[in-house]
Amino acid sequence: MTFGARLHAAMADRGPFCVGIDPHAGLLQEWGLSDDVAGLERFALTVVEAVAPVCSVVKPQSAFYERFGSRGIAVLERVVADSRAAGALVLLDVKRGDIGSTSQAYADAYLDPTSPLASDAITVSPYLGFGSISPMIDTARKHDAGVFVLALTSNKEGPEVQAARTEGDQSVGGLMIEHLRLLNAGAEPLGSFGAVVGATIGETDVDLDFNGPILAPGYGAQGGTPDDIRRIFGPATGNVLASSSREVLRLGPDLSAMRDAVHAANEALRG
Ligand SMILES: O=c1ccn([C@@H]2O[C@H](COP(=O)(O)O)[C@@H](O)[C@H]2O)c(=O)[nH]1
Numbered sequence: 001m002t003f004g005a006r007l008h009a010a011m012a013d014r015g016p017f018c019v020g021i022d023p024h025a026g027l028l029q030e031w032g033l034s035d036d037v038a039g040l041e042r043f044a045l046t047v048v049e050a051v052a053p054v055c056s057v058v059k060p061q062s063a064f065y066e067r068f069g070s071r072g073i074a075v076l077e078r079v080v081a082d083s084r085a086a087g088a089l090v091l092l093d094v095k096r097g098d099i100g101s102t103s104q105a106y107a108d109a110y111l112d113p114t115s116p117l118a119s120d121a122i123t124v125s126p127y128l129g130f131g132s133i134s135p136m137i138d139t140a141r142k143h144d145a146g147v148f149v150l151a152l153t154s155n156k157e158g159p160e161v162q163a164a165r166t167e168g169d170q171s172v173g174g175l176m177i178e179h180l181r182l183l184n185a186g187a188e189p190l191g192s193f194g195a196v197v198g199a200t201i202g203e204t205d206v207d208l209d210f211n212g213p214i215l216a217p218g219y220g221a222q223g224g225t226p227d228d229i230r231r232i233f234g235p236a237t238g239n240v241l242a243s244s245s246r247e248v249l250r251l252g253p254d255l256s257a258m259r260d261a262v263h264a265a266n267e268a269l270r271g
Contacts, residue, residue, distance in 0.1 A: 020245025154198025199224025
């Protein structure tokens with residue numbers, strides 16, 4: 001089953017809300033944990049226990065694990081494996097992008113099912129040129145995994161690059177969406193090649209109905225609301241996976257508070 005089909009089914013079953021598992025140093029402190037590998041492990045596995053059995057997708061942010069070196073990566077491997085075992089899809093937020101030959105190594109690291117960090121999907125940066133991420137697209141296709149391409153990101157600095165105009169007088173972010181439209185053409189019920197479009201971007205003239213999934217970070221702590229999602233994405237709202245990290249994680253280590261937040265967000269987004 002393709003990633004697009006698995007995601008479509010998971011969102012219909014569990015809802016369109018994704019929990020980011022981002023062990024910020026400040027959150028470890030708020031939870032009364034030490035800012036070391038033991039604290040990281042306790043934090044991350046507690047979040048997995050709370051949310052992975054109930055939400056469609058979890059999105060661990062690799063940077064927060066990488067900062068502890070190889071032992072942090074070992075914790076990330078458990079987060080990926082335990083989340084998948086609990087029935088959640090794992091979207092690993094690594095935002096990789098490089099020349100093609102190196103992109104292939106990233107693809108092997110995250111999308112080959114025999115890799116210790118094999119995930120259902122990853123985030124990638126197309127800003128070395130969309131063609132540079134082809135190895136990740138091709139590897140995802142080969143293994144029924146997914147790729148989410150940074151298009152219109154949630155941070156205020158994004159438009160400096162993404163709103164710049166191409167020779168064809170298209171925005172750079174819009175051009176990324178056009179590449180994705182081609183990759184997803186004819187896929188049923190949903191393509192596997194997604195875009196990252198922030199829930200905070202306000203208005204856009206880009207047609208976001210490209211038959212692919214849309215990761216919308218910026219929901220919650222960065223200010224994005226269910227109304228923003230409906231306004232920005234219009235007819236593509238059904239393909240949107242709204243993502244929030246700190247808004248849910250702050251409720252821990254109370255398992256039921258985190259789980260209730262997932263249910264409430266799914267209800268608000270479905271409404
Ligand atoms: O455009 C983007 C792309 C990725 N992110 C990531 O999402 C989470 C947001 O965390 P919150 O605590 O909900 O603000 C984080 O991992 C970012 O790296 C994004 O915010 N915007």
